[in-house]
Amino acid sequence: MVLAEEFYENNIKKNRKESQELNVKVSIVGWSRLVVVILAVVIDYILYTQNSLKTIILVTIIFSIIFLALVFYHNNIFECKKKLDLLVEINEEGIKRLNGEFKYFKDNGEEYLDNKHSFINDLDIFGNNSVFQYINSTVTKGGREELSRVLKKEKILVVQEIRERQEAIKELGEKVSWRQKLIVEGKLKRSKDIDLNGLLKWSKVSESSSYLRIAIACTFIFVTLCSIYLIAVQKIPAAFLLLDLMVNYLVIKIMSKGIKEEIKLFENTKCAIYSYSRILELIENENFNSIYLKRLQDKLRSETTSCTEEMKKFSKIVDWAGNSSYNAYYLLFNIIIFLDVFLMSSLEKWREKNGDKLDIWLDVMHEIDALSSISNLSFENDKWIYPVILDTDGVEGAVIGHPLLGKRAVKNSFSLIDNRRVALITGSNMSGKSTFLRTIGVNLILSYIGAPVCAEKFSCGIMNVYTCMRTKDNLEESISSFYAEILRIKILIEACKKGEKIFFLLDEIFKGTNSKDRHTGATVLIKQLIQYGGFGLVSTHDLELCDLENEDRRIVNYNFREFYEKNKIKFDYILRRGKSETQNAIQLMKLAGIGIEIEK
Structure with a gap:
């Protein structure tokens, strides 16, 4: 059993048991207060019939003191019980995170979504099933805003600051009981x-x-x-x-x-x-x-x-x-x-x-x-590691997984350092290209906030992340998905020209145009990005684009593949060197029941 899971389950049992015991005390004290009031009224009435005014005052004072003491004691017990119930709730949320059920948490930070931001929408930083929804357990308004700021990379940190944050986060991770007290308060x-x-x-x-x-x-x-x-x-x-x-x-x-x-x-x-x-x-x-x-x-x-x-x-x-x-x-x-x-x-x-x-x-x-x-x-995540923050650009890692996929994540090794500047990722539909781009992107963002990453080894330089993955039509501004893609690419190029250290993630760029234009546009773009010092990944169905590896050693090809088992398509989501040699569009249409006849 995972250490965290054992900790959470033991705390749930312990705190739930103590809460139930206090619940009995709460009931007893509550009834005791009522008994005190009834006794005070009865005794005062008896003394009233005997015309004993001084005794009535004395008895009333005594019973009032007892009643106030019971009220104070009742409030203390009730607060203790509430704290125990909150601890049960906190530990149950921990179990849900471990089981990948964080997508049911109410607070997903969707108000921070921004189509104009360089990466947050494409990398699922906010919104349903997001990094924020997974991480967030803040209890102050300012703490929540601070978390959103670091995830949006509004706070630019240097190497030493990130390393110090790693040390702090590691220490706080070990102080789990203290952190839970903070959440309760x-x-x-x-x-x-x-x-x-x-x-x-x-x-x-x-x-x-x-x-x-x-x-x-x-x-x-x-x-x-x-x-x-x-x-x-x-x-x-x-x-x-x-x-x-x-x-x-x-x-x-x-x-x-x-x-x-x-x-x-x-x-x-x-x-x-x-x-x-x-x-x-x-x-x-x-x-x-x-x-x-x-x-x-x-x-x-x-x-x-x-x-x-x-x-x-x-x-x-x-x-x-x-x-x-x-x-x-x-x-x-x-x-x-x-x-x-x-x-x-x-x-x-x-x-x-x-x-x-x-x-x-x-x-x-x-x-x-x-x-x-x-x-x-x-x-x-005791098997996650704290990344090495480099003084140079690039990304390298071993057994890297998507942080939000938990046990379902298929992990791969990847390297884009030194003279390697651009990785072309090819593969058939649903083979894992987009997920891999997000895997690298999310782990980079976690690296920059001082968090551990889902990998056995991971090192990266500090770069500004730019993505172009989920462009869509904007009817209000009369913008097509293709033009929206062009606008994001323009922002990326301008950032490179300004001298920013850039890491880009481009998913099937220029898919809204014909194959010839797509190939030409992608070729020109990749060469420009290399010229201006950019690093990044480009996924594509354009296999001819992979020939750029032979022309420029700074470009490297990777691919994902599929296989078939009993007439069913299967994916292993394993990243391999080289360009893809398979395609599955026709096979997927056949499996969906669409009749396809290929002319000979």
Whole structure:
């Protein structure tokens, strides 16, 4: 049994058992609360009939304390149970990834699909059955966005950075229990759509008018307390207090106009901030060994400030501020002691001290969230390897498989280095050409984000990946699939001319035109790409194109073949040197039941 599979199954059994045990406790404590309430009412009624007022007060206080203790205990047990249930869910998702069932995960990142991007659509980076759907286990909005950015290769990394990320991802892969704690904390009180930009914008505001607001609030609080005292000593009528509270309410409304949007912001972010404080605590207190993770962790620490302590304070203040619009107790306190004013003053003091650090802390959290997500690959695929990142261009690997195909992947060895610049891949329909192009492409992208790859050996230089594989008609822009292909090729050529290091994957180029034009266009294109220093793979049905290998040693031929067994077509998906010698279009038509007569 695979180590990851054993780990996940053992954790599912353990956590499910503990959850069931806690479920019994939850029921017992719940019924106990009801019994306490009934007993309190019955005893108070009996004492009431005996005119024992002092005893009623004492009994009520005692039962109230017991009830509150049970409520607190019940909430703790319920939270523990929820964490255990989340752990069961997390480990079940791990089993699904191992079984290739990740395509059923809800979050596939389809909003990141972009027809104009150089590779993400062709390589299934986002969308159904995609790399993102396979990898993603992020629990923060920023972590999810960070993962999308690295997969889109928006962050350009140098060789040393990739190597440091590899070390970090490998370490996080081994810290699976810690990573699961991070996921639990992120999911426990998860916000559906936190206004992260609004929160960061608030943290950068330097204006403060809290001193004036506090002075006004203290004046009205003093008047209210004096009113209560004078009513208690019967100097003024009780109705005066009602008038005083109405005035307080109006004053609060006027003073809150400037902070209304801020209060609304914290209502929407309080759950997320609580989760962030817990996640940052896990990160700051963990013992990391890799340089990359230590460097990130150091950003949370300073001689005067503890990120953990400051975020806990922030969470507590925000939790109060977030209750302002729907908590009756809060409304009462607000009218009497101007709670809004003092909370906003506390928030402004916190911002003054930590506002310039908040975005740094959150960036650290988001990056580690994304790295932890990528490290699923490391933990769940113990036979995958970390690629060697070269200072030179090219790709070479042994026993390379498509990362998304799991056990179904047929693995091949491949080399395109030194003086070899272009590999022509020929083969019959359905023989595996397109899948092999994606195999190389996806493993390259994983290499560039510091992840392990599906291979026994893999080395590559850092190159910008360009693909032309799934071009299609765009009726809105009146673009045919052939013209769409031309536009992508144009972008590729322009990138080469700019001096970019290019790795291209071209699948059956110029298939929308006649065979003569296709051959001529492909020949000219390949020669141009070599001239401008490009590396890459071109799949084609044009066997005459393979003659270029004899003209230019920088071009090498590979092929896939088919065979027939009991009148059925079979594929072994094995990559071989040389050009294809077989074709299967006619045979496939016959197998589909289409009668074909070939004239002699």
